[in-house]
Amino acid sequence: MPIDMELDRHILRRTTTTEEEIVVNFGPQHPSTHGVINFVTQTNGEIIRRSVPEIGYLHRGLEKIGEMVPYPGYMPFTDRIDYLAAMFANEGYAVAIERLLGVEPPPRAKYIRAIAGELCRISNHFISVGTMAQDIGAATPLTHALRERESINDLLEELCGARLTFNFHRIGGVAFDLPEGWGTKVLRFLDHLDSYIQEWDRLITFNKIFVKRLANVGIINRALAIDYGLAGPNLRGSGVRWDIRRDMPYGAYPDFDFNVPVGTGRVGTVGDCWDRFFVRVQEIVESSKIVRQALAKLPEGDIQAKVARKLKPEVGEAVGRVESARGEMLYYVVSDGSEKAYRLRVRTGSFMAMGIIEELSHGIMVADLIAIIASLDVVAPEVDR
Amino acid sequence: MKISLALDSTSLTRRYPRLAVLVTLFMAFGVPLGLYAGALAVFPLNRPEVLNALAKEWLGWDLATSPYRNLVYAGFLLLVAFIAVNYTAVFGGVSTWVERRVAGRMQSRIGPNRTGAAGFLAWVADAVKMVLKEDTIPGSADNLLFRAAPYFSMVGLLLPFVVLPFGESTVVTDMNVGVFYVAAVTAFVVVGILVSGWASNSKWALFGGIRGAAQVLSYEIPAGIALMVPVLMAGTLSMQGIVRAQGGLPWEWFVFRNPAALVAFFIAVTSSLAEGNRTPFDLPEAESELVAGYHAEYSGFRLAIFLMVEWANMWIMAGLAVTLFLGGWQVPGVSPEMYLHARGAGLLPAPLWFVLQAASMLVFIIKTWALVFLFIWLRWTLPRVRVDQMMSLCWKYLVPGAFLCFIVTLLWQLLVPPLGCKITGILLTICASAFLVKFLRDTRRNIDRVTGDRVDLTNW
Numbered sequence: 001m002p003i004d005m006e007l008d009r010h011i012l013r014r015t016t017t018t019e020e021e022i023v024v025n026f027g028p029q030h031p032s033t034h035g036v037i038n039f040v041t042q043t044n045g046e047i048i049r050r051s052v053p054e055i056g057y058l059h060r061g062l063e064k065i066g067e068m069v070p071y072p073g074y075m076p077f078t079d080r081i082d083y084l085a086a087m088f089a090n091e092g093y094a095v096a097i098e099r100l101l102g103v104e105p106p107p108r109a110k111y112i113r114a115i116a117g118e119l120c121r122i123s124n125h126f127i128s129v130g131t132m133a134q135d136i137g138a139a140t141p142l143t144h145a146l147r148e149r150e151s152i153n154d155l156l157e158e159l160c161g162a163r164l165t166f167n168f169h170r171i172g173g174v175a176f177d178l179p180e181g182w183g184t185k186v187l188r189f190l191d192h193l194d195s196y197i198q199e200w201d202r203l204i205t206f207n208k209i210f211v212k213r214l215a216n217v218g219i220i221n222r223a224l225a226i227d228y229g230l231a232g233p234n235l236r237g238s239g240v241r242w243d244i245r246r247d248m249p250y251g252a253y254p255d256f257d258f259n260v261p262v263g264t265g266r267v268g269t270v271g272d273c274w275d276r277f278f279v280r281v282q283e284i285v286e287s288s289k290i291v292r293q294a295l296a297k298l299p300e301g302d303i304q305a306k307v308a309r310k311l312k313p314e315v316g317e318a319v320g321r322v323e324s325a326r327g328e329m330l331y332y333v334v335s336d337g338s339e340k341a342y343r344l345r346v347r348t349g350s351f352m353a354m355g356i357i358e359e360l361s362h363g364i365m366v367a368d369l370i371a372i373i374a375s376l377d378v379v380a381p382e383v384d385r
Numbered sequence: 386m387k388i389s390l391a392l393d394s395t396s397l398t399r400r401y402p403r404l405a406v407l408v409t410l411f412m413a414f415g416v417p418l419g420l421y422a423g424a425l426a427v428f429p430l431n432r433p434e435v436l437n438a439l440a441k442e443w444l445g446w447d448l449a450t451s452p453y454r455n456l457v458y459a460g461f462l463l464l465v466a467f468i469a470v471n472y473t474a475v476f477g478g479v480s481t482w483v484e485r486r487v488a489g490r491m492q493s494r495i496g497p498n499r500t501g502a503a504g505f506l507a508w509v510a511d512a513v514k515m516v517l518k519e520d521t522i523p524g525s526a527d528n529l530l531f532r533a534a535p536y537f538s539m540v541g542l543l544l545p546f547v548v549l550p551f552g553e554s555t556v557v558t559d560m561n562v563g564v565f566y567v568a569a570v571t572a573f574v575v576v577g578i579l580v581s582g583w584a585s586n587s588k589w590a591l592f593g594g595i596r597g598a599a600q601v602l603s604y605e606i607p608a609g610i611a612l613m614v615p616v617l618m619a620g621t622l623s624m625q626g627i628v629r630a631q632g633g634l635p636w637e638w639f640v641f642r643n644p645a646a647l648v649a650f651f652i653a654v655t656s657s658l659a660e661g662n663r664t665p666f667d668l669p670e671a672e673s674e675l676v677a678g679y680h681a682e683y684s685g686f687r688l689a690i691f692l693m694v695e696w697a698n699m700w701i702m703a704g705l706a707v708t709l710f711l712g713g714w715q716v717p718g719v720s721p722e723m724y725l726h727a728r729g730a731g732l733l734p735a736p737l738w739f740v741l742q743a744a745s746m747l748v749f750i751i752k753t754w755a756l757v758f759l760f761i762w763l764r765w766t767l768p769r770v771r772v773d774q775m776m777s778l779c780w781k782y783l784v785p786g787a788f789l790c791f792i793v794t795l796l797w798q799l800l801v802p803p804l805g806c807k808i809t810g811i812l813l814t815i816c817a818s819a820f821l822v823k824f825l826r827d828t829r830r831n832i833d834r835v836t837g838d839r840v841d842l843t844n845w
């Protein structure tokens with residue numbers, strides 16, 4: 001991985017010498033970059049020699065903001081780190097601060113967190129697989145995915161009043177209890193979802209052209225995935241069975257029984273783009289299972305632990321890690337004893353995925369680069385924060 | 386302010402709600418029917434001897450010896466061209482509306498439904514918008530070529546109309562090298578794509594242009610060989626001759642006459658999808674890869690021409706497949722003698738002849754629209770292939786396959802007696818019907834399998 005991408009980009013621009021090669025900027029505005037990212041690409045016709053991601057267009061200093069506002073006040077900002085899976089950004093921050101304070105949320109709050117989180121994961125994965133199909137040229141799967149996501153947005157809106165930036169978690173609990181009759185609505189949606197996933201597989205997952213486009217493309221083998229620090233579905237797509245929910249349990253997850261799907265190379269090689277796609281489709285099913293279990297076992301009680309109005313943690317540091325839809329989301333917080341964090345650091349799955357694109361880009365075709373970017377499920381604000 | 390009020394269609398239609406319906410009905414039925422009627426009235430007259438006789442009978446003017454005769458013929462040709470060009474534009478427009486509505490249905494959304502009844506006038510609004518947009522030419526573009534490129538595409542789209550038969554007599558001219566001519570002139574479209582890609586001086590457009598050239602030129606070969614199969618079966622290159630060699634009923638169509646022709650039909654349709662840059666072969670403009678491909682830098686009227694060519698090309702693709710493989714305009718139960726008989730001996734044909742002609746046009750139009758629907762379904766179902774896959778499909782499968790069909794058809798024509806053709810025709814028709822029934826039943830079952838996901842017809 002390039003140590004300094006900025007330097008590398010300039011090197012790339014200077015070394016373009018052969019007459020057959022041109023430098024193409026895929027981005028910052030491009031339909032397939034999933035946000036404001038630039039892929040500086042050196043190509044010889046359709047064959048790419050090298051492609052270097054240029055990031056930072058969406059840097060809003062969110063980590064610095066975390067050091068300038070009091071602990072509870074930072075929660076709405078975390079939504080903006082990953083707007084497609086804001087529940088996890090909320091949850092990671094809440095978990096980190098709870099560890100810093102030594103507070104344990106009540107069981108009901110933990111269950112509600114799991115339900116909201118897994119619904120959010122389903123919605124995020126629908127966007128991910130839908131846009132991936134769109135990038136491969138199939139327009140219809142995305143709109144079907146958006147339709148399913150719309151139902152989840154409605155449910156989450158009923159739960160917390162927001163459809164995208166939820167601001168749902170609180171330090172030591174969650175903001176709202178489940179509304180009356182909400183569980184039934186969720187179960188009805190999940191019944192539909194489980195039958196719909198089969199249609200999804202018929203529509204796109206096992207479509208012959210789709211499989212041909214993605215099988216054996218952008219292969220990330222096990223060692224490479226670990227070396228580049230990939231996280232979440234990108235890591236599991238390479239056959240590494242690593243899931244924070246299972247391996248470093250937090251919240252209510254130890255109570256649930258679920259599988260951790262990994263890439264098996266079913267249509268090509270382990271770790272190809274199709275594996276990463278299919279891992280996400282399978283995770284939708286697993287999330288549905290978790291939500292069903294959580295709704296069945298939902299305990300009664302408070303949704304908020306007793307927390308002081310003014311949070312002044314003792315001097316120290318804490319790490320909160322949750323399994324976001326884009327992999328491990330890690331918040332590292334250092335407290336100096338005041339009401340604001342001394343240092344806050346966020347490690348996200350998208351940023352780790354950006355590094356490997358250059359490694360994969362040698363000798364592939366232009367269309368493959370699009371497939372690889374899509375299969376890594378990169379969201380620009382999460383890369384830049 | 387006053388002008389904007391006068392042009393504001395919503396306020397007009399709000400004041401007179403029936404106006405929208407009337408305008409829509411006129412645009413939806415009046416304009417196409419007018420064009421079809423115009424074609425029916427004008428195309429059969431487009432021959433010097435007919436015009437000479439008409440001039441003598443009605444005007445008492447001996448046109449055949451007049452020094453102005455070529456001017457008159459040319460003027461009449463302009464009328465023919467006017468109808469053909471307008472037909473392409475209207476078809477291109479209407480098909481965009483159909484495509485957007487069908488896509489909306491397939492994608493669980495509504496589609497255009499604001500302008501006119503059921504949103505039908507959306508294509509008119511789009512066309513007006515396109516014309517009103519600023520016509521930009523990038524500063525570093527090759528000015529002349531940039532301006533010229535849309536015309537190449539336009540010419541490539543319009544020239545096949547010269548030989549494309551709409552009905553028994555509704556054809557501009559029945560060239561004796563019709564199929565060859567169509568295969569030759571449709572290649573003009575790729576000149577437009579290549580020139581626009583190069584002249585735009587943009588990397589995306591260049592990618593698109595080069596892809597377009599590689600794709601269209603490659604697929605000309607399997608398409609050309611597959612088109613030879615009906616030519617071999619009919620023994621003529623003339624489009625009308627090929628249609629006349631077929632019959633009105635499915636087992637009399639070339640596509641079911643022998644298995645090789647069936648394969649050749651699929652090869653021809655696949656290749657024409659690729660030549661028309663339709664999904665799964667929309668590589669030259671691949672939105673998710675090349676932004677907009679070869680027309681990335683175009684705007685306004687020039688872009689409108691490219692888009693019109695793209696949609697109107699569906700008519701050429703479908704019409705060609707219908708003419709060569711699916712029996713063209715042949716009406717079941719109407720033999721060629723009946724047309725002759727109905728015409729009568731008069732200078733102008735009898736009314737019954739016009740009825741038969743209209744019926745033959747109707748058959749052709751229905752078949753062609755059915756294929757256009759198929760193309761639309763494919764576009765909204767399939768992903769895009771990659772460049773190397775597109776090339777390997779062409780050279781490894783379609784070209785050898787087309788050659789094989791060619792040879793099998795040759796042998797079939799030599800060895801199989803007419804009775805054998807009839808038996809194969811009936812057998813293949815039964816197979817095709819069974820496949821269609823299975824397809825519909827599978828579709829129904831798959832829709833039923835998803836619970837809580839009923840198709841909502843209220844939006845349509």
